[in-house]
Amino acid sequence: MKKHTISILVENKFGALNRIVGLFSARGYNIDSISVGTSEDDSVARVTIVSKGDDDVIEQIIKQLNKLIDVTKVVDLTYDNFVERELVLIKVAANRNSRSELMQISEIFRSKIIDISPRSITIEATGSEQKVDAMIKMLDPFGIKEIARTGRVALKREFEGTV
Amino acid sequence: MRTTVNIITKHGDNIMSTNEMTGSEIFVKSLIEENVEYMFGYPGGAVIGVYDAMHDMSHIKHILTRHEQGAVHAAEGYAKATGKVGVVLVTSGPGATNTVTGVADAYMDSVPIVVFTGQVSTHLIGNDAFQEADIIGITRSITKHNFLVKDVKQLAWTIKAAFHIASTGRPGPVVVDMPKDVMASKAPFLYPKEVKLRGYHPFYFGHMGQINKAVEIINASRKPVLYVGGGVINSNASTELFNLAKKLNAPVAMTLMGLGAYPGDDKLSMGRVGVHGTWYSNVAVDQCDCLIAIGSRFDDRVTGNPAMFSPNSRKIHIDIDPSAISKNVKVDVPIVGDVRHVLERLTPLVNPLNTKEWLEQIEEWKAEHPLRYENGNEIRAQYVIEKIYELTNGNAVITTDVGQNQMWTAQFYKFLNPRSNITSGGLGTMGFSFPAAMGAAFGVKDRPVFSINGDGGIQMNIQEMATAVSNKLPLKIVILNNGYLGMVRQWQDLFYKKRYSHVTLGNNPDFVKLAEAFGGAGFVADKTEEVVPTLEEAMKINDRPVIIDFRTIKEDNVFPMIPSAGTVAQIIDYPKSVKELEMAKTQSEAVK
The missing domain is CATH 3.40.50.970 (Thiamin diphosphate (ThDP)-binding fold, Pyr/PP domains)
Incomplete structure (x- = not known):
């Protein structure tokens, strides 16, 4: 089963997000991550959902989403060239001995330290899901206290090839 | 204020x-x-x-x-x-x-x-x-x-x-x-002439490229079947469907919701397809080389095991809802659009097919495996439905409830016109028939309206007798009263060793008195010979609703039947003998 990144434009109205989420739960579709925010148009919100499923299931998901009256556009970015980012905040246990090593790791991943205390530091990282996963793996041995991830946001690339 | x-x-x-x-x-x-x-x-x-x-x-x-x-x-x-x-x-x-x-x-x-x-x-x-x-x-x-x-x-x-x-x-x-x-x-107050919704654009016309692909498949077919559903009725496409069937000489199998889309007394009609559909429509769908699904949605009550459904056919699916396409069964050529619009463009492009052998085969099946029941002194529900069909010349609006009453109506009332068969197909709602008949009677004044019920379902919305009486609705409310929740009892009979768990309706009211208490009329009949005279009497009453309580044979099963998620190979036809019935039960146990 392949992971699909589905970008949805939906009327920015009362209950609209609920319709989308409700559709996934009512029909037993899987949600790996979901992120929501306004789009370039105030009256429209962009919802990015990462879902796992066979091609048949993904096809149904897209058709069912399209059927929602409030949904104005649905794109499965998976087969397109697209940019994706996820933001994560990671609070890691840190002391005098480990702090500098943690800062090095943070630098390698081009992330930022946004909070520091005698017993912990909090790192803000953005990147692809794989990058975030790799970073979490590197930090794990130090003792991760808390993680907050936004879920994937994505947009289609304008030009073919990587920019 | x-x-x-x-x-x-x-x-x-x-x-x-x-x-x-x-x-x-x-x-x-x-x-x-x-x-x-x-x-x-x-x-x-x-x-x-x-x-x-x-x-x-x-x-x-x-x-x-x-x-x-x-x-x-x-x-x-x-x-x-x-x-x-x-x-x-x-x-x-x-x-x-x-x-x-x-x-x-x-x-x-x-x-x-x-x-x-x-x-x-x-x-x-x-x-x-x-x-x-x-x-x-x-x-x-x-x-x-x-x-x-x-x-x-x-x-x-x-x-x-x-x-x-x-x-x-x-x-x-x-x-x-x-x-x-x-x-x-x-x-x-400002009432808009039209509304524009950014996210709602139903597609009516069907893609011409897809229609052409469908035409190619149809023209190559020797054993076509039109598998038609409620979408034909919703899009008012019965005439277009009739024209297509006649041009192709293709037999028509209807879903429960599709009954009436094509005249049930026509030679090309195979009646209903699905769990309790006719033997021959299910077998024809199984063996056809080209299945043209029109406004139907490959529901599990039709397909049984979807992997084994109509295995040798190329499939065309016309539906206005894109999400209905390839949801349950993969099709070769989907056409998204309104059935009427699509048929208007498709029919002129197809050739009359040589289906002589195929139709002969189907006639043979019809003769070998007709819908049947054994008539006797005790009233059979099937007989009641057949007589209602005859007395109304197939011209009534019929609403049904859910269960055996619904299946027998679908089998024995040959719906001749669209919008005549009103039933709860998808949800299967008991208590639907009677209030739905009221609504139909407000909309249709020139045809009789019959509500067919079991003795279970009628009690789920019996309070509407007061509404029907207040509005002087000349409804004919037929109760096929066998004292059981018949369909559940049938399953317990066939699949649960006859352990009848909570399906007996022991204390049914006196429906005649009940009708009268509400201000309606009531009749009861318990012998076969009384069925027609009672119906005739009831049909004379036109200023109030009338309940007709038919005390039918207690234990009768709906056949043919394809057990849940089964295949055509497992159809149980109406058993000709007790021995055959026992064999059928053993067979269905095995399927379970």
Whole structure:
């Protein structure tokens, strides 16, 4: 089963997000991550959902989403060239001995330290899901206290090839 | 409260009124603009203002049902019989939640209805106020769309949008929730001529490239089957379907919802396909080389095991709902569009096919495996349905409940016209038949309306007798009374070693007395020879509803039958002997 990144434009109205989420739960579709925010148009919100499923299931998901009256556009970015980012905040246990090593790791991943205390530091990282996963793996041995991830946001690339 | 009095006297007058009106008045005026004839409803605290605005209204007839579920089924019956939008008005909280079954039923069977629910005032929403229920949240997954009107200025637009959404594309129910304070506040009335919805563009015409691909497959076929569903009726495409079938010389298998789309007495009709469909329609679908699905959705009650469904055919699927395509069964050529529009473009392009051998084969099957039952002194439900068919010349509007009564009606009433077969197909709602028949009777005045019931289902909405009597509806309410919840009993018989768990209806009321207590007429018959005279007597009564209690043979099973998720190879035909029945049971045990 392949992971699909589905970008949805939906009327920015009362209950609209609920319709989308409700559709996934009512029909037993899987949600790996979901992120929501306004789009370039105030009256429209962009919802990015990462879902796992066979091609048949993904096809149904897209058709069912399209059927929602409030949904104005649905794109499965998976087969397109697209940019994706996820933001994560990671609070890691840190002391005098480990702090500098943690800062090095943070630098390698081009992330930022946004909070520091005698017993912990909090790192803000953005990147692809794989990058975030790799970073979490590197930090794990130090003792991760808390993680907050936004879920994937994505947009289609304008030009073919990587920019 | 109301300030202007006679704002609703003239139809269509001055729709751009600058006078401010209350939400309630706007509501009434909007419905007049939508040409609503009947509204089925039940008042209550949250809609008392709306009912006040309706007090002097003469354009729309409000039918006071005796339960909100009855109101929704009546609206469904009206919509299915006429093709117009059915309208319901109920209060908040319990009024709204009582509509849920009907709304879900309309969603499953693509019935265009708009249900207006009262709601507590906006400042109370979310406070667990008296008679508050989050009906928008509750009905989100069982409506085509729903609206909460938060501002009286949005009301007219919302009503227009609700009717538009309910009646276009694949039809379905729309719920409009109207808070009490919104309906009391004022705005100028401005009814839009049309609404534009960014995310809603039903596609009607069908892609010409796809149509051409379909034509190629059809023209190469020697053993075609038209597998038609309720979509043909929804798009008023019976004539187009008839033309296609006749041009191709292709046999027609109908789903439960599709019955009536093609005349059931025509030689090309194979009757119904599916679990309790005819032996030959199921076998023909199994063995055809080209399956043309028209407004049908490959429901599990038709396909059985989808992997084994019609294994050797190339499949074409015409449906207005893209999500219905390849949902259960992969098809070769999908055509998204309105059935009527697509058939109008497809039929001229196909060639008459040489189906002589194929039709002969089907005739042979029809002779070998006809629908049958054993008649005797005790009344058989099948016989009752056959006689109703004969006495009404196939011209009645028939509503059915759910279970054996529904299956036997589908088998033995040969529906000749569309919008004649009104049944709860998708949701399978007991208590549907009778209120739906009421709604149908309001919409259709020139044909008799029969409501077919079991003795279980009729008791689920029997209170509507009061509504039917009040409105002098000449309904014929047939009860096939076997003292059992027959279909469940049949399954317990076939699959659960005859352990009849809680399916006996021991204390049925005296239905004749019950009918009379409500002010209707009642008849009872318990011998086969009494069936026709009783029906004839009942059909003479035309000023009130009549209940006809047929005491049928207690234990009879519906055959043919394909056990759940089974295949055509497992069809159990009507057993010719006790021995054969025992064999069938052993066989079905094995399938289970």
